[in-house]
Amino acid sequence: MRVEVELAGPYIYQYGGRLHTVEVDEGAKVEDVLKKLGITERIYIVIIKNGKAAKLDDPLSEGDKLIVFPPVGGGA
Amino acid sequence: MTSTESVVSRYESLNRSIPRIDSEDKVRGTLLYVTDIRLENALYAFTFRSKVAHGKINRIETEDAEKVNGVKAVLTYKDIPSLNGYGAIVPEIPVLAYDKVRYYGEPIALVAAESVEAGLEALSRIKVDITPLPVIRSIEEALDDNAPKIHEKGNIARHTIVKKGNVDKARASAYVVLERTYETPMQKHMYLEPEGGVAYIDENGTLNVIAGGQTPYRDKLQIARVLGISPDKIRVKNSPTGGAFGGKDDVTVQIHLALLAYKTKRPVRLTWSREESGIAGFHRTSSKIKLRTAAAKDGTLLSNEAAIYLDSGAYQSFGPTILDVSIETINGPYRVPNYYIDAYLVYTNNGLASAFRGFGAPESNFAIESMMNELADELKMDPIDLRLKNILRTGETGPFNNIIRHSEGLEEALKRAKEVFYRPDPSTPFARTGVGVAVAIKGVGFGTLPDFPTAAIEVVPEGKVRIMFSNVDYGQGINTGNAQLVAEKLQIPVSQIEVYHSDTKYSPDTGGSSASRSTFNAGNALLAACEKALSELRLEAASYFMTSSSSVTYRGGNFYYKDRSINIYELAKRLRSRGKSTFFEATYEVPRYPEPVEGTLEVPHMVYMYGVMVSKVEIDEMLGKIRPLEVDFIADIGNVINPAIAAGQIEGGVIQGLGYSLTEYYSYDKDGRPLNINYTTYIVPTAKDSPMINVEFVRTYEELGPFGAKGVGEIGIIPVGASISDAVADAIGKRPYRLPILPWDFI
Numbered sequence: 110m111r112v113e114v115e116l117a118g119p120y121i122y123q124y125g126g127r128l129h130t131v132e133v134d135e136g137a138k139v140e141d142v143l144k145k146l147g148i149t150e151r152i153y154i155v156i157i158k159n160g161k162a163a164k165l166d167d168p169l170s171e172g173d174k175l176i177v178f179p180p181v182g183g184g185a
Numbered sequence: 186m187t188s189t190e191s192v193v194s195r196y197e198s199l200n201r202s203i204p205r206i207d208s209e210d211k212v213r214g215t216l217l218y219v220t221d222i223r224l225e226n227a228l229y230a231f232t233f234r235s236k237v238a239h240g241k242i243n244r245i246e247t248e249d250a251e252k253v254n255g256v257k258a259v260l261t262y263k264d265i266p267s268l269n270g271y272g273a274i275v276p277e278i279p280v281l282a283y284d285k286v287r288y289y290g291e292p293i294a295l296v297a298a299e300s301v302e303a304g305l306e307a308l309s310r311i312k313v314d315i316t317p318l319p320v321i322r323s324i325e326e327a328l329d330d331n332a333p334k335i336h337e338k339g340n341i342a343r344h345t346i347v348k349k350g351n352v353d354k355a356r357a358s359a360y361v362v363l364e365r366t367y368e369t370p371m372q373k374h375m376y377l378e379p380e381g382g383v384a385y386i387d388e389n390g391t392l393n394v395i396a397g398g399q400t401p402y403r404d405k406l407q408i409a410r411v412l413g414i415s416p417d418k419i420r421v422k423n424s425p426t427g428g429a430f431g432g433k434d435d436v437t438v439q440i441h442l443a444l445l446a447y448k449t450k451r452p453v454r455l456t457w458s459r460e461e462s463g464i465a466g467f468h469r470t471s472s473k474i475k476l477r478t479a480a481a482k483d484g485t486l487l488s489n490e491a492a493i494y495l496d497s498g499a500y501q502s503f504g505p506t507i508l509d510v511s512i513e514t515i516n517g518p519y520r521v522p523n524y525y526i527d528a529y530l531v532y533t534n535n536g537l538a539s540a541f542r543g544f545g546a547p548e549s550n551f552a553i554e555s556m557m558n559e560l561a562d563e564l565k566m567d568p569i570d571l572r573l574k575n576i577l578r579t580g581e582t583g584p585f586n587n588i589i590r591h592s593e594g595l596e597e598a599l600k601r602a603k604e605v606f607y608r609p610d611p612s613t614p615f616a617r618t619g620v621g622v623a624v625a626i627k628g629v630g631f632g633t634l635p636d637f638p639t640a641a642i643e644v645v646p647e648g649k650v651r652i653m654f655s656n657v658d659y660g661q662g663i664n665t666g667n668a669q670l671v672a673e674k675l676q677i678p679v680s681q682i683e684v685y686h687s688d689t690k691y692s693p694d695t696g697g698s699s700a701s702r703s704t705f706n707a708g709n710a711l712l713a714a715c716e717k718a719l720s721e722l723r724l725e726a727a728s729y730f731m732t733s734s735s736s737v738t739y740r741g742g743n744f745y746y747k748d749r750s751i752n753i754y755e756l757a758k759r760l761r762s763r764g765k766s767t768f769f770e771a772t773y774e775v776p777r778y779p780e781p782v783e784g785t786l787e788v789p790h791m792v793y794m795y796g797v798m799v800s801k802v803e804i805d806e807m808l809g810k811i812r813p814l815e816v817d818f819i820a821d822i823g824n825v826i827n828p829a830i831a832a833g834q835i836e837g838g839v840i841q842g843l844g845y846s847l848t849e850y851y852s853y854d855k856d857g858r859p860l861n862i863n864y865t866t867y868i869v870p871t872a873k874d875s876p877m878i879n880v881e882f883v884r885t886y887e888e889l890g891p892f893g894a895k896g897v898g899e900i901g902i903i904p905v906g907a908s909i910s911d912a913v914a915d916a917i918g919k920r921p922y923r924l925p926i927l928p929w930d931f932i
Contacts, residue, residue: 115779117635118786119274119505127780152410153276157637161772162694176635180403181274181506181786182434182699 110135110171112142117178124148133169140165142175155180198672198679199892202829205665206684207425207658219381219397219424220456227383228257230445230455231304233294233311234465235286238534238857239335240315242284247294249310255303258449259311260295265444267413273403273435277336278500278537280411280440286315287335287499288536289857290464297445297453320534320857324473324494327531335499335532342501343530347512347784349584350523352479355488359479361563367476367552368923369906370850371496372469372541375869378427380466381456384442392419394443397426399434399657400697401689407436408443419443423687426659430841431540432467433659434699435502463862468851469541470495470507472548474515478556484564484571488523491515495538495548497530502539504530506786509632510545513788514903516584517553518595518626518795519575524584534857540699542838546627546903547845551924554623554907559920568622568911569603576624585782585789594821594885595795599624601881602797605817608915615806618814621911622799625903628790629896630702636775639693640710642671642718644767646758649683650675652711654695656703657687661898662830663703669826670708670891674715675753677742693770701794701896704826706775708891713771718753721769725756776889792887794895795821798839798904801876802912809928811847811913813876820900821883824893831897832880838901839878844870845902846909847925 114129121127124146131145139156143165148154156163157176194200210216247259262269262283269283270276282293294311298304319333326332327340334340356362382396392414398404401421409416421439438455445453457465477490493511497504508530516524543550561568576596577589608620630636640654652671658664668682685691695707719739726744727734729751736746743750757767782788799817804810818835825831848868852860861867886893906924914920919931 115635117633117779121781121786152416153406155635157635160637160774162637162639178635179274180406181634182400182403182503182631182697 112169113174114142114146115176117176118181120178137169138165139163139167139169139175142169143177148177150179153179196673197676198669199824199826200828202827203665203669203679205662205830206668207664216425218378218427219383219395222383222395222424224383224385224452224454227452227454228297228299228449229301229304230441230453231296231308232292232441233296233308235282235289235291235293235315237286237315237317238289238320239318240286241318242282242286242313242315244314245293246312250296250307253303253307253310255299256296256307257299257451258297258445259307260444260448261293264448265411268410271407271411271436271440272501273503274505275501276410278502280444288534289859290536295441295445297449322533322535322853322857324496324531324533327533335534340532341529342497342532343505343508345528345784347526347528347782348524352488352490352523352525355523356479359487360482361560362477362479363556363559363563364477365556365559365922367474367555369472369548369551370924371471371535371538372845372849373463373851373867374428374430374432374466374541375867376428376430376432379457379459379462380433380437382424382438382442383452383454384446385452386446386450390418392443392447393422394419394439395422395424396439396442397429397433398423398439399429399659399699401655401687402694403697404436404439405689408440411440412443412447420690422690423657426657429659430542431544431699434540434697435467437466460862463867464859467502467537467539470497470504470538470545470548474549474552476552476556478560480560480564484566484574486519486521486575489516489521490524491526493526493528493549495530495545496533496535498533498535498538500537501530502537504538507540507545509785509787511549512785513585513628514546514626515549515553517557518577518592518624520577520581521584535853536859542841543627543899543903544700546899547842547906550623550625550903551906551910554904555910555920555922558907558911569599569606572624573599583789587778587789587791590792591885591887594883597883598795598797598819598821601819601883602799602817605799609801609814612803617804617806617916618801619912619914619916620799620801621908621915622797623904623907623911625796625900627701627794627899627903629705629792629794630700630775630790632787632790633778633781634787635777636696636706637772638695638706638710638775639770639772640695640707640714641693641768641770642711642714644718644753644757646754646761648754649681650677651683651685653685653692654707654711655687655689655692656695656707657698659698661834662827663698663707665830666704666826667707667711671711671715673892674712675742676740701898704894705890705896706773708894710771710773712891713773714769717771718769722753722756725760726751729756729759792889792895794897794900796900796904798908800908800912802909802916804913804916809932811926813843813909815876816878818878818901819881819883821885822897822900823885823887823890823895825882826894828882831882834897835880835901836878838899839905840870840875842902842905843874843909845924846906850925
């Protein structure tokens with residue numbers, strides 16, 4: 110199945126661009142997408158699945174939209 | 186005074202200067218700050234710091250310290266379970282130094298002891314052998330080809346170029362081209378409450394860290410990364426905080442506290458002294474900005490070329506995104522069709538620079554707004570007219586390809602500024618007076634970075650509505666503002682609202698308090714949670730009335746059907762009696778441009794605050810002392826939730842900016858030792874130094890904000906340097922290019 114992934118912040122430059130379509134097996138979890146993209150961070154990371162915070166072991170479905178980025182910020 | 190106070194509001198709870206909901210506790214002294222927290226059996230923690238600003242660590246000896254009676258732990262880098270690094274953007278700041286030290290005061294070891302005396306004795310027995318290396322104290326030294334490298338990769342933490350159009354062509358056709366260099370200093374936050382906290386492991390095995398911070402959920406992740414444990418095993422709670430201003434946005438004491446409690450299995454308290462805060466706390470990036478700006482004869486801006494250098498100190502912390510804000514604000518709120526921005530974040534041995542109110546904007550603002558004032562001189566134009574000619578209007582495409590929303594507030598503010606823009610009469614003999622102006626722009630929130638704040642409300646049958654969010658109220662008043670927003674939405678009195686905030690155990694992740702985002706983000710998330718609550722309660726009311734939900738009306742905390750009514754608390758009781766929840770949580774997706782401009786991490790923003798500051802100063806001809814006489818600050822912050830609190834934010838920002846402009850400069854000696862680390866030597870303005878500050882808000886409404894609000898925290902400080910500098914130039918006929926403006930620079 111295919112999952113749409115948007116990377117943000119420094120990840121855009123570290124992992125080859127902002128938008129990615131990732132092919133994963135049925136039953137795949139969020140962590141499998143990170144592995145496919147080569148993202149090794151597992152603690153200091155924010156994952157949004159279809160508009161809500163997600164965890165590494167959350168299951169995925171065809172067409173899910175993920176946003177993945179480190180929890181940085183801007184402005185004081 | 187604030188203009189909105191004289192306006193008849195259509196809201197019940199908004200546009201009203203109700204007292205802060207925590208005022209009484211503060212006035213009575215019953216609010217518990219972190220040093221008031223008493224933990225049974227707690228150890229006292231201390232930090233062993235480097236006395237060398239740059240050097241190679243050869244050996245760390247702790248054996249003698251460990252022998253001190255009452256000492257329970259002496260920790261070095263060898264005791265860190267997982268990653269020895271933290272930093273909001275790049276985890277390169279060592280939790281405890283291991284191979285090198287890169288600034289004076291860098292932590293090398295931690296001590297936890299049964300008593301203060303034992304802890305101090307242990308500190309005195311730690312021995313460190315360090316081979317000193319040459320100290321880099323300035324941006325110029327850092328960029329010298331022969332400079333020693335502070336980090337293996339060199340002395341440039343980040344370099345980026347952001348450009349548009351053709352500046353060479355634009356400059357060639359210009360009537361006037363000015364090239365100037367501007368400098369701003371390191372500024373200390375000087376919060377009244379230094380960094381501190383407590384930590385303990387509770388009966389469930391959860392590691393609790395209670396400290397003065399700004400972003401509990403991110404702090405939790407940083408702690409987890411260092412300890413190598415699941416974030417689910419950590420709770421971060423923010424204690425009531427006596428000021429932060431960005432200086433507590435990244436981690437300060439939290440990881441050290443967590444590490445000590447984790448290792449000793451005992452409660453631990455760690456509070457930095459004022460001097461420690463001066464030495465090891467964060468400060469604002471100093472800057473050097475070269476501008477070459479071109480304009481046509483009628484004042485139309487044609488191009489802006491900028492070389493921006495920010496001194497990040499020994500590590501990055503928020504430096505990369507601070508640089509982004511400097512880039513974003515270097516064109517001001519102006520129509521600049523051609524620009525070339527060459528921006529550097531540079532390492533030095535000058536302590537730790539990081540976030541500070543304005544976050545890179547005051548640095549750029551001093552440059553571009555001073556430039557605008559000098560261009561007005563060159564063109565013989567009124568400086569406000571020059572700005573009115575160049576400001577981006579609503580619907581126009583901005584320099585970073587963003588569509589400008591609601592700049593009519595800025596136009597109105599500029600027109601209002603013209604009415605107060607006149608030179609004051611000298612009030613004393615041998616005094617010169619001047620008037621100056623500057624405009625500020627600052628984005629609300631994290632620009633193109635995704636932001637999904639979650640907040641919750643709970644309707645309690647006993648007659649209260651609990652609101653929950655993770656933003657920290659460190660003095661800016663968001664607890665009160667958010668309570669007013671929810672009161673307005675639910676049409677209930679503010680007195681029925683209880684605020685639960687900044688605790689990862691109880692508050693959903695709304696993010697932290699930074700980027701003037703707390704009202705916008707938490708407010709919108711809370712309003713979404715209210716929508717959910719009202720929807721569910723309406724269904725319950727319809728069931729109670731035995732009618733359809735569309736037949737039910739809502740007003741003032743009650744649902745009505747014909748001549749019958751039921752209030753939300755009775756409905757909550759009915760829901761709970763059937764085992765249903767009265768807790769309603771919602772996530773708000775902050776609108777953003779998803780694609781950052783090439784070369785940036787998060788530029789542009791979608792929503793901007795604006796401010797115009799007119800300042801009047803008097804300069805003593807004999808002593809050169811600059812005395813601000815009066816400040817008029819006209820702000821566009823969207824709909825104003827609480828005028829008194831908002832005006833307080835502006836006034837506080839202005840006074841902090843006056844220090845930045847006239848007295849404050851954090852500095853180091855030739856060996857990299859900080860020179861002014863307390864209130865005796867680092868001079869912040871007091872109430873006695875404050876001029877009359879007239880704050881006005883133009884009436885605007887940002888549809889994306891909660892009830893039309895934008896943000897307010899940072900806008901007050903941003904234009905102060907350029908405005909005061911312009912007033913000084915008007916008084917003495919010589920334009921300052923460096924902050925702070927010191928008498929010996931121009932007498």
